[in-house]
Amino acid sequence: MLELQPAIAPPAAPPAPLPPFALRHIGITPAAEAAMVEALGYASLDQLIDQAVPAAIRLQRPLNLPQPQSEYEALASLRAIASQNQIRRSLIGMGYSPCITPPVIQRNILENPGWYTAYTPYQAEIAQGRLEALLNFQTMIIDLTGLPIANASLLDEGTAAAEAMAMSYSVCKNKSNRFFISEACHPQTLEVVITRAEPLGIEVIIGDHMTMDFEETPVFGALLQYPTTDGVVWDYRGCIERVHGVGGLVTLAADPLALTLLTSPGELGADIAVGSTQRLGVPLGFGGPHAAYFATQEAYKRQIPGRIVGVSQDSQGNPALRLALQTREQHIRRDKATSNICTAQVLLAVIASMYGVYHGPEGLKAIAATIHHHATVLAAGLKRLNYSVVDGPIFDTVCIGVGEASAPALLAAAAERGFNLRLMEPGHLAIACDELSTSEEITELLQIFAHRETLPFTLEDLTPNTTYPEALTRTTPFLQDPVFNRYHSETELLRYLHQLESKDLALNTAMIPLGSCTMKLNAAAEMFPVTWPEFGQIHPFAPRSQTQGYQILFNQLETWLAEITGFAAISLQPNAGSQGEYAGLQVIRAYHRDRGDLHRTICLIPESAHGTNPASAVMCGMKVVSIKCDQDGDINLTDLEAKAEKYSDQLAALMVTYPSTHGVFETGIRNICEVIHRHGGQVYMDGANMNAQVGLCRPGDFGADVCHLNLHKTFCIPHGGGGPGVGPIGVAAHLAPYLPGHGVTGLGGEKGIGAIAAAPWGSASILVISWMYIAMMGATGLTAATKAAILSANYIAHQLDAAYPVLFKGVKGLVAHECIIDLRPLKKHSIEVDDVAKRLMDYGFHAPTMSWPVIGTMMIEPTESESLAELDRFCGAMLAIRAEAEAVITGAADPQDNPLKNAPHTAQSLICGDWSHPYSREVAAYPMVDLKRHKFWPVVGRIDNAYGDRNLVCSCIGMEAYQA
Known part of the structure; x- marks a missing residue:
């Protein structure tokens, strides 16, 4: 029997319902989607997507990902994975130390969206809080290293050392292509530097800094560890002089906490100091993220990689902060750049700086002295037990000669009691003390090495040598600025952190429509696991058997990303x-x-x-x-x-x-x-x-x-x-x-x-965020998010096109997930793209990406997370600003004294002194009615970048005026 065919095609199957989390992540509701699609002239979102994305590259099947989970289910699944990580006392060292994150810092910075959702401080007027925190970081590093200029910040110690090598190669005049690395540097630093050296044609020489003949083998630079990876504190003055004698530069990779007790790298004669600030309150996180530091001599301020925060002044002459020497940005120098670093570890640098602010100079020195005391007591006890221990000065790490035959048994015995020690070839173990070390722990370690519970002595019987030779003892003061001596109670620090946070516009205030930067929702459920101890308190070189949870996480995330991208x-x-x-x-x-x-x-x-x-x-x-x-x-x-x-x-x-x-x-x-x-x-x-x-x-x-x-x-x-x-x-x-x-x-x-x-x-510990995102969104949610991002970008392009022509469109007249609007026609009327960006602050918005990839334009990316109401609010602000520009063009507004040229307007400029402008205070402060219900106030006026570059100050000098 023939089956009758229907006269018309059956209706398409209804779209799969979105996962519960996707409904929260995607800001566009079904009703909003319908209205936006209609405004764009399409029958459906899928029709728009078919026009925007070339058919030749479209994926013809759904992504093969696990079924999406609710927030509760995903957190439970990740908790089960985390439980397979084992938290042990890792005394491995190698530049990674367990430490205490003060709860006031953990709760109010690390777990606070006001800090973690902000963007890079390119719009400095609405980033004064984190800029001040970063200036504190730079000041702390400058003081500790004894070098006059520091950045904020680099990615990790290995990367910082490699950047030091590259900078030394760039500025050295002796024409050598050889770089010396002490064999006493951390092995992971050695490996990163070697990886970076080879394609540049740099010959790396690894050896003993005491016996290296630099006259016979000139080098352009040298890298030394201070203290060494096996714990020894060397006086490097002689080696530094020998390197300088052949025209080379010397980099010291220095432990910042040790520098509270030791002579600074600058006083030893070093040209560059690098290191990690992880032990200043930042969790181990199985290796990251951690902020590295980089400090150097004033002469190299234009070669220093990364970013420098500097003190400048605003339009009212008040001190203000901004990123200094911006002409070093890589989009300007391109293939002439000496570094590709374009980001930093700002959040982690902020945590480290606030650790310094909270503890102050005496607190940091007390922590360092306690760690040093525990290490020297441990060394003295091991000597009493007839183990071979280095006689030279140490800071936190004790290297013990145990013999090749005994090393595995001692490692196993320590592991049985919950300790991870470091095996150093041949026949040596290393133990690194840290902020968590106690006398009871030192006793237990000595019991392991004594092979019995009862020691033949007490810790009080020991006479540790806690003093350093005069040449290595720090005598110069540090952290004398008031900011490091004012906020030592939790009440005071809490208020200081809140004051700084309130100066910054982050995603918890408004959308940040930056093209190419994708400032989308960072959901609380994604962020929760970052501070779980099972992820945060794991040493990156802990035994693989203790990190099975991390291995499962990596494997699953790699599998998902491979499926999403189509790679092997x-x-x-x-x-x-x-x-x-x-x-x-x-x-x-x-x-x-x-x-x-x-x-x-x-x-x-x-x-x-x-x-x-x-x-x-x-x-x-x-x-x-x-x-x-x-x-x-x-x-x-x-x-x-x-x-x-x-x-x-x-x-x-x-x-x-x-x-x-x-x-x-x-x-x-x-x-x-x-x-x-x-x-x-x-x-x-x-x-x-x-x-x-x-x-x-x-x-x-x-x-x-x-x-x-x-x-x-x-x-x-x-x-x-x-x-x-x-x-x-x-x-x-x-x-x-x-x-x-x-x-x-x-x-x-x-x-x-x-x-x-x-x-x-x-940066292993923050991979949990992406794992949670993919687990909760699933294939359906991820695809819907992409479609919503493309819809939102095209909606904004459509709304603004008449006022600000959209510069580039696809063959079907559509954009992708971002659009570039052209502000160049305004320039002939002396209205710059910067004027529009600063005026947006008065409307409560962060400006889109400015003048890239085309000078005089803005690149706008709304992302999928913003609601239609927020998109309309942003478009309303941009159209209102265009009307203000039109007033200038027609002569209705003064070409120099108008809301655009004077933006942003601070509360101080509106309230204090006479108001002499031809427009009202209300127009300046409340250009849209809804701003009267909620207003974000920039705390400084427009910043004079040229003044800051002419008068470079990158520490807390001058900040008292700013505080006042």
């Missing part, structure tokens, strides 16, 4: 987007070299690329060749094909961002990849814009060989005021053997490129 393998080690770029290009370089293609060194990069792209390529030993963009902002295919043909035998890679840096889905992306592959190159994709792809298309499917992911963008790790970030890479199968390894833990294969970060899995 993932490395979670890179601890920033810039480091992901570097790792990806290093993998490509290793692939070519393994095939004998040493000549493949050309990297093609579009003119519109983010500045870290060319900087990363140069750091990998590649030569950058620019590719033009056409009038629509797409890669110029003719120029690409010509350059690929010209450099065919030398072509290593193309770096491309997708969707493009101009905010559109380029329809020719497959062809672009095919051109590169045809000429033997590899395609590196910058994953900054992955928020427009998840669930809709996958880089691994349409031709990319490598892609880094910004977990602090697409996958919900918060920006933390400028860091932490995480930048894992995904690679195609043929590149998997070259993924980063880590020698300390045996991670990686024989062809791996070596360590990119100091810790094997980078």
